[in-house]
Amino acid sequence: MIRRTLFAEYTNRFMLLVLVIALLFFLGAITESYHRRADLMAEIEPILSDETSVTLKAAPTIIALIVNLVPGVALNFLPALAALAAIPWAASRFMHTLYDTKDVKEAHDFLHRRVFGMTAPDPIMIIKDGDIDIGVGGLFDRVGGRGFVVVHNNNALVLEKGGRLTRVMGPCLGFLDSFERIWEVVDLRPQRWILTDNAMTKDGIPISCEADITFKIDDRFTDQWGQVQTKQPVETESLRPTDEEIVKALGEKGIGTPLPYTDEAVFNAATSLWVRIRQPEHKEQLRKWTGRVIISGVEGTLRSMLARYRLDWLLQPPQPGQEESPREEIRKQLEQKLQDSFSPGNKVGARILDVNLGKIDVKDKRISTQWTDAWYSIWEQRAVEGMAEGEAELARLQAAQVQAQAEMVLALTEAIRPLVTSEEALSSYKLATRFVETLWWLSYSPGTRAFLPPGTLRTLDELKKLLGDGTDTASNASPQN
Secondary structure (H helix, E strand, O other): OHHHHHHHHHHHHHHHHHHHHHHHHHHHHHHHHHHOHHHHHHHHHHHHHOHHHHHHHHHHHHHHHHHHHHHHHHHHHHHHHHHHHHHHHHHHHHHHHHHOOOOHHHHHHHHHHHHHOOOOOOOEEEEEOOEEEEOOOOHHHHOOEOEEEEEOOOEEEEEEEOOEEEEEEOOEEEEEOEOEEEEEEEEOOOEEEEEEEEEEOOOOOEEEEEEEEEEEEOOEEEOOOOOEEEOOOOOOEEOOOOOHHHHHHHHHOOOOOOOOOOHHHHHHHHHOOEEOOOOOOOOOOEEOHHHHHHHHHHHHHHHHHHOOOOHHHHHOOOOOOOOOOHHHHHHHHHHHHHHHHOOOOOOOOEEEEEEEEEEEEEOOOOHHHHHHHHHHHHHHHHHHHHHHHHHHHHHHHHHHHHHHHHHHHHHHHHHHHHHHHOOOOOOHHHHHHHHHHHHHHHHOOHHHHOOOOOOHHHHHHHHHHHHHHHHHHHHHOOOOO
């Protein structure tokens, strides 16, 4: 179990210190006995010369010798003891000054954990919802391990040690090594950003359009055959044996199945930072990977697409014969552009999930007058063009009508001329019959039929009835042209 393992590590390191102290004390005793060997021999020699008293005086003499050596041994051990006390004190003061700890005790506790290890999962940092939920700003956060970290299933960490990025840590229960600290927290949850982009339409009207973009950390990778695969979620990683109670409690609070990701995408996202060096007070002085997706991928692209359409095209629904509206065309073009920009293995580590366009607004309400004037000019131009086309068509029809009337006159003249020039007596009945017959044939001609008055055909029928059957042959015949 985790507590038992930590306590065993702490005990082993502490016993090593005890052995070092015992060794120093033993070396001090040897040093003292070496320097006082003449005095010791002078005290022992009388006892050894009297054989009868050796056994009786040996034990007290040895005890007395040891008692006499203790002050010297302690005096010899005093520098080592002072060093063992001064080194932690000086190091604690240095840590307190260097890292601006709350007090010297906090710095001493940090060094104590560094040397002997931890006796419990403390200090602890809990990473949740893309940020440090517990432990932010503490010495563990600013300086680094050794410490215990709990990374929830929707987060991943990029760690650094000694000014160098070391590794990616996903959702887990684990420890940070000595002086290993969290460099960046990456949120694995889908991100939804709404960007309002300002643009100019084709007819010169300034507008604003909302782009609704949903994206996440990329979970795609290319396998050994060059095929793009999607990484599946894995079980929670536990770096050490843990207490069942801890695992159960953390599981209830979100350490479940982690969201899928790739180490490369997390590393790219964490290092995709833009810093405004000359604008330290800017609200976006530090732009992270989410801003890179929106600003660099959407803003300029959407503006150039909107500039290709007039305002009325952007606002109108799909017209008859049109498969989709201009808004839908822009949305699809923008989505395709983003998919191409953030393909698997891209430098930002993002994956586009969905693209939508929001409302389109005219920036200045006074522009409505300009818009109306522009449309009035356009429709006035179209009306003038239509009138010109209508007048041209009317002139063409009038010319055709004159030509048809001339053809009718010529046809009537040709039909009556034989009767007029004939030597026979001109019969009015015959003249009328020939006249009706000619008009009847003209009514079948495509060039003249369109210009006959509406009542002409009815009048011809009445005349035919009045004149009798003289025109039956002509009326029953079917024209060939």
